Amino acid sequence: MPQEPGARPRPADGVRVLNPRARVPLSFIIDDSTCLVNLAHFCIPQFAEVFPENYTQDWRSLPREIPDSFVRTFGEWCHEHGVKGKYSIVPYPACVGWIDREMPGWSRKELEESIDLVRTLMLPNWDIHPEMISHTWVINTKTGRPYEERTENYMENWGWSVGRSVDELADYLSYALRLLKNAGLPCEGVTTPGGFGSRALPQLAQATLESVRDVFGAEIPHYFRHLYTDDRSVAPRVEFASGLDGDDPRCVVSIIGCTGDWFGGWDGLTPGSVDQFITEDLKGGRLPEVIARGEPAILVCHWPGIYYNGEQIGFSIFKEVVARLEAGYDNLLWMKNSEIARYWAARELTAIEAGPTGVCFLAPYACPSFTVAIDGQRAGAPAFDRGGGAEPLREVAGPLRLESGTWCRADGGVIVCIDLPHGRSAVSWRAGA
Incomplete structure (x- = not known):
């Protein structure tokens, strides 16, 4: 552990921050x-x-x-x-x-x-x-x-x-x-x-x-x-x-x-x-x-x-x-x-909250290629909202194909890779996509 870690947000259930682009x-x-x-x-x-x-x-x-x-x-x-x-x-x-x-x-x-x-x-x-x-x-x-x-x-x-x-x-x-x-x-x-x-x-x-x-x-x-x-x-x-x-x-x-x-x-x-x-x-x-x-x-x-x-x-x-x-x-x-x-500052200090329709982020620091595994099966494909409306993420074949703006299926859920902005943003699901 850090010698003096300081403040930390509460961990989110069902969401894990992975290494960049996995x-x-x-x-x-x-x-x-x-x-x-x-x-x-x-x-x-x-x-x-x-x-x-x-x-x-x-x-x-x-x-x-x-x-x-x-x-x-x-x-x-x-x-x-x-x-x-x-x-x-x-x-x-x-x-x-x-x-x-x-x-x-x-x-x-x-x-x-x-x-x-x-x-x-x-x-x-x-x-x-x-x-x-x-x-x-x-x-x-x-x-x-x-x-x-x-x-x-x-x-x-x-x-x-x-x-x-x-x-x-x-x-x-x-x-x-x-x-x-x-x-x-x-x-x-x-x-x-x-x-x-x-x-x-x-x-x-x-x-x-x-x-x-x-x-x-x-x-x-x-x-x-x-x-x-x-x-x-x-x-x-x-x-x-x-x-x-x-x-x-x-x-x-x-x-x-x-x-x-x-x-x-x-x-x-x-x-x-x-x-x-x-x-x-x-x-x-x-x-x-x-x-x-x-x-x-x-x-x-x-x-x-x-x-x-x-x-x-x-x-x-x-x-x-x-x-x-x-x-x-x-x-x-x-x-x-x-x-x-x-990446590690964003990984440890971003507040993440998971709900039935998506995952919300409150980030003190912007971070490119921020990659998270989200548990659970949901209908449709994920989209990313930086605050100006949700934009669809592009599906790729697997974790090694991930880059910013993409997602892939994983055991029991999905992995998404986004350019995380400072402040509030969210990954949500578009039903029927």
Whole structure:
């Protein structure tokens, strides 16, 4: 259950909200990405100042840049295969330079072209998140400079967030979000680096809600903090819901990853394995377990490991994972993190009431491809009324044919797929149709 779920409508008898289009969502979370800078090269020596025994990699041998040519290759391949997800842009990566100003070591033109590539190639299918400000040293938001202390309590990845108030965390998140807004990159969520927020979860969730709404006006903020590879549920958590019956509904959604980084590691030095995700016979590995439960299968990686110092080992593993998923399943749906967050918010917060002639919805949030199973046999075919009169839904042969504006027969009832509007709407039956 969510840490603080907040308000919930009463469940409706005889109606179940299914996954969108009766499919299992997929998504790909990319951490430690930004424009031009290879975070592994620059982060390792800063991490080593605090934990020298843990960070002994030869960072000088790692490339300082992950070039835009690779971003283009990766983005175009993902577009061809319908892959969607989340792509971090660390706004002040390892204190090298500012995403909205200058990136020392690269020209202004190179930085602007890199941002434009993200904006034009990645944005349509990827959410952009800040991964805090630097991913290394904590920044004083009043001065824009790192604090002088060189301890784990002044590293974003470790102790700084412990004991912080909602206001303090919201100030920090807002600073990061404004940097991306300055660069023309919209955000509906944030990603936490390392252990940031892990010991301040209620404050982190509320700070995300406040900061993303304040800076970008996002209707349903979300955040990526958790990753589980055990038996725990990886369904998104809709938290701090309130105002569901009014003009200003509020909630925040925790997006949960279901895999480790089994591609190329956070530093691009640890090759992974396709079989950890899905085996060659398409039956074993982590993804079939999650897909069988019907929960979103959200893969997690780090950008330096996908590039793998130019060898692209992580990218090759990902391409084979996608090939096996395409060979083994016909019921998957790639979605951005924000799309999954919206669907789960609508799924849990829409009030539904079933009656003898139809089903009524009161939705705090609009939601495309909202899919519900309705029990009971009724005469005629269903129609959908958004408030301006009922329009017939088109019948399709089965659940895998569902798209918005359609319905199909199911054991003991029907399944309908609609673009749910904000406010009141209803599915009703037209006798004799």
